[in-house]
Amino acid sequence: MNRITAASWGDLAVLSVLSLVAVAGYETSFGDADFLLAAVGGLLVGTGAALAGTLLRVGVLPTVLLAIAAYFVFGTPFTMPAQGLFVVVPTLDSLTGLAFGAVYGWADILTIGTPIEAPYYIAAVPYVATWLVSLVCSLLVLRWLPRRGSVLRASVLLLGPIVLYISGILLGTDETFLAAVRGIAFAVIALVWLARRRSKIVESERGSDTRSLVRKTGGVAVVVAGAIVVGAAAGLAWSPAAGDRFVLRDHVTPPFDAREFPSPLAGFRHYTKDLAEESLFTATGLEPGDVIRLASMDSYTGRLWTVASPEEAADGGYAIVGETLPQPPLADLGSSRDVEIDVMSYDDVWMPMVRYGQTLRLLDKGSNERAGDLRYNPDNGTAVLTSGLSKGAKYEFSAEVQNEPDTDALLDVPIANLAMPPVDDVPDVVAAKAEEYAGDAATAIEQIRGIEQGLKSNGFLSHGLASDSVASRAGHGADRLIELFTRSQMVGDEEQYAAAMALMVRQLGYPSRVVMGFAPEIPQGAGSVEVLGADVTAWVEVPFEGVGWVSFRPTPDEVDVPQEQTPKPKSEPQPQVRQPPRSDSVDDELLSTVEIDDTEEDDPDRPFQIPVWVWFAAGSVLIPLLIVFVPMIIVAIAKARRRNRRRLDRPDRSSAGAWDELVDRYAELGFEPPALGSRLQVAAALERQSAEQGLADSARSLTPLAIAVDRDVFAGEDVSGVVDHRWTEADATAAAVSAAAGGFRRFVAKYRISKRGRSVKRASRGGRSSR
Known part of the structure; x- marks a missing residue:
């Protein structure tokens, strides 16, 4: 076996310390020190493989193959112990996660909301980063540096920790983690190490005496002290503010687009007609007055309200999250809830939530495999499970409820200045009614309350059921909203009134969005509440500075629509209202939702297919x-x-x-x-x-x-x-x-x-x- 010199052991120790200082920058993404276990594991495995190859006197290629094998054999306890057998023994899930994380974890880490806790293989990112850096640096220390131990060669070895340091910045967030301390420590350790190597080279070439040793030591001390002072001063003077830091996640559009799925509001009548008496799910932990949120829609196309695309979204959009959910940027939060949802006949991708979630955990069978399908938008407090919810699904979450002041408390509060996605093809009558209902109100809250009250007091409620006194057509496209305001009586349900009010508020120049959810009756002290299709509802939210999104409910309670007593003469000219052509593809009764079937039928004659993970x-x-x-x-x-x-x-x-x-x-x-x-x-x-x-x-x-x-x-x-x-x-x-x-x-x-x-x-x- 080859003998490893004391100098090589020292070099390995210095590079390992520098790598740990560098990888500490990942803390801003992971939010705690749990990732350090994976980082330390990568250092141990990579360095250990290089040492083993050197001691066994095998070539570089066998050493690399040995390191790859060690990466999979020893990676489970460091990165995903929950997937291992008895924590340390690799399983098919952990081996797949190690391979998948090394390839795709870098992209996931940029689109997952911080702190990063999912998918389960995400800890493979710091593990593979330190493993690769330590393997390359250790091979160079043991096989390349001893042949010609120049300062230039030693400087080349610093490239690995430097790249690791930069990756922690680029993959992190706008916040910093001990930036000054880590930067100065990295520079001091590197400078002292290089200076020490140079002094040894000079001593071996020219000999040494006490005076020269003192002089060299003093010179090194001066250089290091100067680096600390200059580095600290430069860091304080020129370090960018949090919002100005360049991080990749600010320049990467999340890959999830909620518009891949039908707008929930388009299927509103499906709940009131077809699922009115169906038990959709049960919720445990609710309190009287709680409303369940399903989806928040902030973009209008002229045919329907929908969720904005990632390119148009003013907020951060929907991102992959772990059990800990990111907090809303604008909210005055109050009391908390611990809620558990048991799905019965509900079948969709949108997850029923209560205001702003703090944590969320899937409980049903196969939840570990589906954890990576979870997406959450902290700005509107709604979540999506891309693989869908169906009967038997179960999850729990903790949430905090938004405090909503009354009208008097909001008189002097301005509307929050938020950029919103565009609204297109808004009928002129909607803008005219917005001006009419807002009247001469002086404040924003009074104008918006005026619109809310105008719709409630002048309209009538009808879901278009056979038991309703007046028919009410489904939909909330431009033609349906024109009909709402121009017929003799204003008739509709939450779908039309919420859609109309949100557009009316936008016409006044204020941000607004439509929220769809459920409002079941919740008795005091109720344990489990059964939510039916008839509990579906929709409302409007408007943001106020320092307060958050305040809800408005413009749907009238009156259901008895007055009948006209005397028909108008046929000869009387009727007022002409310009209406856009209606698409023949829109059903008069219901804009049905699109059924997405991701299941594959079992075919007994189908030949055996190799699973994707094997490929x-x-x-x-x-x-x-x-x-x-x-x-x-x-x-x-x-x-x-x-x-x-x-x-x-x-x-x-x-x-x-x-x-x-x-x-x-x-x-x-x-x-x-x-x-x-x-x-x-x-x-x-x-x-x-x-x-x-x-x-x-x-x-x-x-x-x-x-x-x-x-x-x-x-x-x-x-x-x-x-x-x-x-x-x-x-x-x-x-x-x-x-x-x-x-x-x-x-x-x-x-x-x-x-x-x-x-x-x-x-x-x-x-x-x-x-x-």
């Missing part, structure tokens, strides 16, 4: 191997053709070819043979370079071989009997220098193909023909 695991291993081995194989084939071409030439040229092959082998190992010169001159140059690199013993046979080859080429004698011997000598010399050069240089040589020696070959041929 993924195989690709994760085969693709890196192909990247490593395919170029190596191509180069090896080219070298074999070169060798055969030289070996199978006529005897004198074959002897010269043995020398050319040897020179090329040297060049591929990193030596620099002269481009022009005799064989003796080339041999002298290679022997000198070998001595400088401590490989003199392996190059002793170069000069004798050069003399022998010159004799074969220029003597004019038959050399058929010695050609094989020349090739054997050349191969033995090449093997000796290759073994002495070390595994890293041998590995790099496999990717090199040298064309040196051609000038010597031409010279030898010229000498032969001149006779």
Whole structure:
């Protein structure tokens, strides 16, 4: 086994400390120190694999393969112990997570809301980062740095921790984690380490005495103190504010688009007609007056209210979250709730919630696999499970309820200045009614209350059921809202009134959104509340500065629509109201929701299919191997053709070819043979370079071989009997220098193909023909 020097152990320790200082920047994404376990694990596994390969005297490629195996074998307890058997034994889930996290975790970490707790494989990101950095740095410390321990080479080793440091910044948030302390500590450790190595080099070259040692120590101290002072001052003077920090998550659009799913408000009548008496789900932990939120819609297309696309959303949109949910940017929160939802006949992707969630955890079977399907928008307090909720689903969450002041308390409170997605094709009559109902009110809250009261007092409630006295058409497109305001009586339900009021508020220049949910009767002290389809409702929310989104409910309670007593004469001209053409595709009775069926029917005749995770695991291993081995194989084939071409030439040229092959082998190992010169001159140059690199013993046979080859080429004698011997000598010399050069240089040589020696070959041929 190879012996590892004390200096190498010290270098490994310094680089490990620097890596830990660097990876601490991930704290802003993960929110606590749990990720440090994965980071430390990566350091131990990567460094341990490099040490094992060195002690066992195996090449770089076997060491890398050993490190990959160790990555999977030892990664489970450091990253996902819950998926391991007895915490430490890898399982199929943990092995898949380690592979998946190493490839896709980098993208997930930018779109998951902080603090990051899901998906389960996300801890593989700091684990693979420190594993890779420690493996590369350790291999260089043990196999590359001892050959020429220059300060420049030591500086190259700092690139790994520096890249790790930068990744913590780019993958983090606007907040910092001990930025000044970590930056100064990193700089001081690196400077002291480099200065120490330089002093050792100088001492070995010139010797040392007490005075020079004191002088060097003082110089190092001055440099380090200066770096601390300058770094601290520069950090205080030029460090960016939290909002100005460049982090990748601010420039990455979350991949989830809620508009992939139908707008819940379009299926409002589906609940009031088809599911009115159906038990959708039960909720435990509610208090009287609580309203369950389903979805919040802030964009109007002229046909329906829907959730804005990620490109249009003014808030952060829906992002992957863990059990801890991000907090709303604008909310005055009050009392808390601990709620549990048991799904019965409800079947959709939108998760019933109560105001702003604090934590959320899936409880049903297969919840670990579906945790990555959870998306949450902290601005509006709504959640989506992309794989969908169906009968048997169960989850629990804690939430805090928004405090909503009365009208008098909001008289002097301005509307929050928020950018909202656009609303398109708003009918003129909606803007006119907004001005009419707002009247001469002086404050924003009075104007909005005026609109709310105008709709409640002038309208009538009808769900379009057979028991209703007046028919009410479903939908909330532009044509339906024109009909709402222009017919003799204003008739509709929560769908039309909430949609109309939100547009009317927008016409006054204020932000607004439509929220759909459920308002069941909740008795005092009720344990479990059954929510029916008839409990569906919709309302409007408007944001106030420092308060949050305040709710408004414009739907009237009056259901008895007065009947006209005397019909108007046919000859009386009717007022002409300009109406846009209605699409034939819109049903008069119901805008039905789109059923999304993600299930695949079982086909007994269907051939066996390999699971996706098998393809993924195989690709994760085969693709890196192909990247490593395919170029190596191509180069090896080219070298074999070169060798055969030289070996199978006529005897004198074959002897010269043995020398050319040897020179090329040297060049591929990193030596620099002269481009022009005799064989003796080339041999002298290679022997000198070998001595400088401590490989003199392996190059002793170069000069004798050069003399022998010159004799074969220029003597004019038959050399058929010695050609094989020349090739054997050349191969033995090449093997000796290759073994002495070390595994890293041998590995790099496999990717090199040298064309040196051609000038010597031409010279030898010229000498032969001149006779």
